[in-house]
Amino acid sequence: MSAITDFWYLAKSGGRPMAARVARWSGLAQHVVELSEGYSGLTDDALLSLSKELRWRSKSGVPLKVLLPQAYALVREAARRVLDKQHYLVQIIGGIGLFEGGLAEMQTGEGKTLTATLPTYLRALPGRGCHVVTVNDYLAQRDCDLMGPVYEKLGLTVGSVVSSSQPDARRRAYAKDITYATSREIGFDFLRDRLKVGSRLDEAYRPHLFEAESQAEAGPVQRGHYFALIDEADSVLIDDAVTPLIIGLERENTQEIEELLHWSRDLVPQLTLSQDYLFDPGKRTIELTNAGTRKVVLALKPTRLSSFDTEKLYTSVEQALRADYAYERGRDYVITKKKEIAIVDEGTGRTLDGRKWQAGLHQAIEAKERVPITAETGEAARITVQTFFRRYENLAGMTGTGIQATREFQHTYGLGVTVIPTHRRCIRQGLTPRIFLTQEAKRQGLIPEIERLYRLGRAVLIGTPSVEASEVLGRELRSREIDCQILNALFDDVEAEIIAQAGQPGRITIATNMAGRGTDIHLHPAVNASGGLHVIATEMHTNRRIDRQLVGRAARQGDPGSYQFWLSLEDELFRYLTAEQLTRLRNRAAAVSRGGELAPSWIRPFRQLQRRIENQERKYRKQLLKQEKSRETMCRAMGLDPYLELAE
Secondary structure, X not given: OHHHHHHHHXXXXXXXXXXXXXXXXXXXXXXXXXXXXXXXXXXXXXXXXXXXHHHHHXXXXXXXXXXXHHHHHHHHHHHHHHHOOOOOHXXXXXXXXXXXXXXXXXXXXXXXXXXXXXXXXXXXOOOOOEEEEEOXXXXXXXXXXXXXXXXXXXXXXEEEOOOOOOHHHHHHHHOOOEEEEEHHHHXXXXXXXXXXXXXXXXXXXXXXXXXXXXXXXXXXXXXXXXXXXXXXXXXXXXXXXXXXXXXXXXXXXXXXXXXXXXXXXXXXXXXXXXXXXXXXXXXXXXXXXXXXXXXXXXXXXXXXXXXXXXXXXXXXHHHHHHHHHOOOEOOOEEEOOOOOEEEXXXXXXXXXXXXXXXXXXXXXXXXXXXXXXXXXXXXXXXXXHHHHHOOOOEEEEEEOOOHHHHHHHHHHHOOEEEEXXXXXXXXXXXXXXXXXXXXXXXXXXXXXXXXXXXXHOOOEEEEOOOHHHHHHHHHHHHHOOOOEEXXXXXXXXXXXXXXXXXXXXXXXXXXXXXXXXXXXXXXXXXXXXXXXXXXXXXXXXXXXXHHHHHHOOOXXXXXXXXXEEEEEOOOHHHHHOOHHHHHHXXXXXXXXOEOOEEOHHHXXXXXXXHHHHHHHXXXXXXXXXXXXXXXXXXXXXXXXXXXXXXXX
16 A cells, blocks of 8 residues: 555656655645644643553554654644644654655754654654764753653653763663764764673673663663664764774874974975875875985984884875875864864864874874874774764654755665755845955955945854954954954854854854854844845855855745855865866956956856865765775674774
8 A cells, every 4th residue: 555655646746756755744744733733632641641552552563654643743742732832744744754764854944853853752662762963062962951851741761972971871871762962972982882892792782681781880881773863964974974983092102203293394395296296186185206205215314213114204294295285274173272283174164172183194283383292093993974873773864955965875874865845935045156366356345245234234144164264354354343253163162152143233243164054043123124144155165065054044934034155266165176277267267357256157167166076075985985894894704893993
């Protein structure tokens, strides 16, 4: 019957699978709404009794798909009583899609947090544990505190894991029916369990063994991987996929190693691009040429370096060149108040606390910036994000920007992407992009536009690609007596305060991608009346999804709003081109520019380059997954644990 129903909806939608899914889910969602309205007259005890009955039926083997309408109706009624909010029809549609093992693309402000309660409750009924994955500790704790009472109203237990949680607290949280945590915390807890129990961990996840060992400090804190619902799924499953989770072992930082790093740094100015080394802008890699290796060998060296072989010298110099040529302060990293190098995530604009670049690159950057050099780390346990989340029996995700990565989600995780309709029609207005020959020409055009919007009383959010760019623009505006707020990785401690004011009349907010994903800007009524929030994107990022996240801050939930791209041929996006390619492009543009500005059709090279970079990154992630699968197969064939290195 199900196959016949699916075919009927497919035929009705003109053979479009996504439209067929939404149509089928819409009918089921309407049934859920009717059921929930029938529960409005029940007492709290009667509602709890119905929930307990559903739980008993799920543990008795009744398929969850059969229980879905009644379960979703109970959650909708519980949310009405606890939060004074009811799931809209489109939220129920999204919840059905999440249960069926897919990724729901829901626009900004459509209530993904509330939507998540539907499949989470249903999957939690068998009592095998559910993990709701967020992008940071703040959201994990906030969502747990906000949605926890809804689950508890229906008799389920809820916990959260944050970076400060102690092992006993983690064990208790994972023993709950539902656990909120970041992917980082869940992944590292898995690795720590692996170090404790070794290759017996998969067996220890069996309930009787978990209960026996969980009371002891040496036992695992997790109890298996049954279901994970991932918020901002494209950030977690795709953007973070290139960075493996590693529990490190610090190696001794000798005087010889520090002297090698300093010597390599001082040698960099003596080497010439193309002659002594080759630079791949797409991969940000450096390779010494024969002439370059000759210079390294013949260069004057301190006595202490005599213990290193030539291969070690070559590697150290190449990393010093990468640190100097391919990684910029304010874009790729910042220096903290403690004089430490903190990596900045391009996708979120936030610092990645506790993370380091591998293979000596982090130490090369420390030497470049002349801050204390930290010890290089080895690997005690390691797993990629891709491998970890593929361990879950059931996986689902939500995001506002998933459709561009449909093929990758399907190929890597088996997740189909469905765009969920909005509750209110989006009236966001996209203005014609302005494109300039140089950064200076762009700045001269942009500043008067910001002044005009400022006088009109519009709230303006200006997206910049790096910390340095946000600081430069902020100084320029303040020199013209335009009040503005700057939000970047250096001011994350006042993020909530800045965002709270960003929707006020005449407020100019300059931000990196910290003001993109997950940021909710509430507008003053006067701003709504004057046209809503206006977003200015001062550059295009290497990924369309990041641009969509920034643009998505405007016109949320049916509010008015607009956006416009201001670009130049000197933007950071073009660092991925070779010097020859960039020169040819700029010469061609200079011949047709008028007063330093180009026609809107010049957006084409930006989009072509953006797609090319996306394809390169996708191929790299695919290659990484292939290598990880091969490595895991080889380790298992040898009787080794694929996730443990030196610990074995």
